[in-house]
Amino acid sequence: MKGGIRYHPEVDPDEVNALAQLMTWKTAVANIPYGGAKGGIGCNPGELSVSELERLTRVFTQKIHDLIGIHTDVPAPDMGTGPQTMAWILDEYSKFHGYSPAVVTGKPVDLGGSLGRDAATGRGVLFATEALLKEHGKTISGQRFVIQGFGNVGAWAAQLISEQGGKIVAVSDITGAIKNTKGLDIPSLLKHANEHKGVKGFHGGDPIDPKSILVEDCDILIPAALGGVINRENASDIKSKFIIEAANHPTDPEADEILSKKGVVILPDIFANSGGVTVSYFEWVQNIQGFMWDEEKVNNELRNYMTRGFKDVKEMCKTHNCDLRMGAFTLGVNRVARATVLRVSSEVERFDLGYPRGFYHCPIPRWQSLL
Numbered sequence: 563m564k565g566g567i568r569y570h571p572e573v574d575p576d577e578v579n580a581l582a583q584l585m586t587w588k589t590a591v592a593n594i595p596y597g598g599a600k601g602g603i604g605c606n607p608g609e610l611s612v613s614e615l616e617r618l619t620r621v622f623t624q625k626i627h628d629l630i631g632i633h634t635d636v637p638a639p640d641m642g643t644g645p646q647t648m649a650w651i652l653d654e655y656s657k658f659h660g661y662s663p664a665v666v667t668g669k670p671v672d673l674g675g676s677l678g679r680d681a682a683t684g685r686g687v688l689f690a691t692e693a694l695l696k697e698h699g700k701t702i703s704g705q706r707f708v709i710q711g712f713g714n715v716g717a718w719a720a721q722l723i724s725e726q727g728g729k730i731v732a733v734s735d736i737t738g739a740i741k742n743t744k745g746l747d748i749p750s751l752l753k754h755a756n757e758h759k760g761v762k763g764f765h766g767g768d769p770i771d772p773k774s775i776l777v778e779d780c781d782i783l784i785p786a787a788l789g790g791v792i793n794r795e796n797a798s799d800i801k802s803k804f805i806i807e808a809a810n811h812p813t814d815p816e817a818d819e820i821l822s823k824k825g826v827v828i829l830p831d832i833f834a835n836s837g838g839v840t841v842s843y844f845e846w847v848q849n850i851q852g853f854m855w856d857e858e859k860v861n862n863e864l865r866n867y868m869t870r871g872f873k874d875v876k877e878m879c880k881t882h883n884c885d886l887r888m889g890a891f892t893l894g895v896n897r898v899a900r901a902t903v904l905r906v907s908s909e910v911e912r913f914d915l916g917y918p919r920g921f922y923h924c925p926i927p928r929w930q931s932l933l
C-alpha cells in the first residue's frame with residue numbers, strides 16, 4: 563500500500579480513510595503496483611518546533627513500525643510533512659528493522675530519495691494540464707492560472723507552468739493571497755515565500771481576500787491545498803473554464819454537478835495529482851534495485867506515465883460517454899476489480915474491458931489520527 567502522511571489540525575479518522583481510498587483508485591489509474599493507504603496526525607505543524615516535530619514523528623513511527631514495511635505499506639509526504647519527516651521515519655523504523663531506505667519515499671536524496679520526487683506532483687500537474695489542453699487545441703503558453711496553496715505542490719506547479727509561458731495571475735496560502743493580472747513573477751514570489759514563510763507581503767502584486775481566490779478571473783484554476791474547498795457556496799461563481807485538481811478531493815459532489823452544467827472541464831485528482839505517487843514508485847524501485855536514476859530519466863518516465871494515463875482515462879470516457887472524473891474512476895475501479903477477480907474466480911472475462919494488466923489494490927487506511 564502507498565500514500566502520504568498528513569500533519570494538519572483538521573485531520574481525523576474519516577478524512578484519513580477517504581484519502582486512503584482515493585489512493586487505491588489513484589494507484590490503479592497510474593497503473594503502479596500498490597493499494598491505497600494514508601496516515602495523519604491532527605496537529606498544527608506550523609506551531610511546533612523542529613525538535614517537537616521530530617519527537618512527534620519518532621513516537622508515531624514507534625507505534626506504527628509493525629504496520630509499515632517495504633512490501634506492505636510505504637508512506638510518503640502529504641500536507642504538513644516533507645523529506646525531513648520521511649528521514650525521521652526511516653531512521654526510527656531502521657532501529658527496529660535494520661536500515662531500510664525503501665520503507666518511505668519522498669525522503670532526502672542523500673538518504674536514497676529519488677531525484678525529481680520533490681517536484682514530481684507539480685510536474686505531473688504540468689504534464690496532465692498539457693495533455694488536457696492539447697485535446698482542446700491549446701497550450702500552456704498564454705493561459706491565465708490561479709493557484710490555491712503555495713506549498714510543495716502549488717509552488718512547483720507555479721514554477722513549472724510559468725517556465726512554459728503560463729501566466730500565474732493569483733496565488734494564495736494560509737498567510738494570504740496575492741494577485742497580478744499581468745502575471746506574478748514566480749521566482750521572486752518563491753524567494754519571498756521562503757524568506758517570509760508565506761506569500762503575504764509580496765510587493766509584485768496586490769493583496770486580495772484569500773476567500774475570493776477560487777472565483778478570481780482566469781482560464782485555469784488549480785486548487786493545491788485542502789479538500790472540499792469548491793462547494794455549492796462558490797461553484798456557480800467560478801470563472802475558469804478548466805479546473806486541475808492538484809489537491810485531493812477539492813471539489814464536492816454538489817459543486818461537481820453545478821460546474822459540469824456550466825461546462826467547466828475538471829481534471830480529477832486521482833489522475834491530475836498522480837505524478838507524486840508515480841515518482842514515489844520510481845523511488846521505491848530504485849531503492850529495491852540499489853540503482854539511482856538520473857533526473858532526466860525520472861522526468862521522462864513521469865511524462866510517459868502521465869501521457870499514457872490521460873489516454874487511458876479518455877478511452878474510458880469515450881467507451882462510457884462520461885466526464886473525466888467518471889472515466890478515471892471507471893478505469894481505476896475496473897483495474898482493481900479485474901485484479902481481484904483474477905485471484906478468486908475464473909469469471910474474469912466479465913471485467914475484460916481491454917486493460918490486460920492489473921495489480922492487487924486494496925483500500926485499507928494505515929492508521930488513524932493520533933492526537
Ligand SMILES: NC(=O)C1=CN([C@@H]2O[C@H](COP(=O)(O)OP(=O)(O)OC[C@H]3O[C@@H](n4cnc5c(N)ncnc54)[C@H](OP(=O)(O)O)[C@@H]3O)[C@@H](O)[C@H]2O)C=CC1
Nearest residue numbers: 640641642683711712713714715735736787809810835838
Ligand atoms: N505532496 C505530494 O506529493 C502530494 C500532495 N497532494 C495533495 O496536494 C495538496 C497540497 O499538498 P502539499 O503541497 O504537499 O502540502 P504542503 O503542506 O506542502 O502545502 C500546502 C499549502 O496549502 C496552504 N494552505 C493550507 N490551508 C490553506 C487554506 N485554507 N487556504 C489556502 N492555502 C492553504 C499551505 O499554506 P501554509 O504553508 O502557509 O500553511 C501551503 O501553502 C493536498 O491536498 C495533498 O493531499 C496530492 C498528491 C501528492
Ligand SMILES: O=C(O)CCC(=O)C(=O)O
Nearest residue numbers: 565566638640838839842
Ligand atoms: O507519494 C506517495 O506515495 C503518496 C502521495 C500522496 O499522498 C497522494 O498522492 O495523495
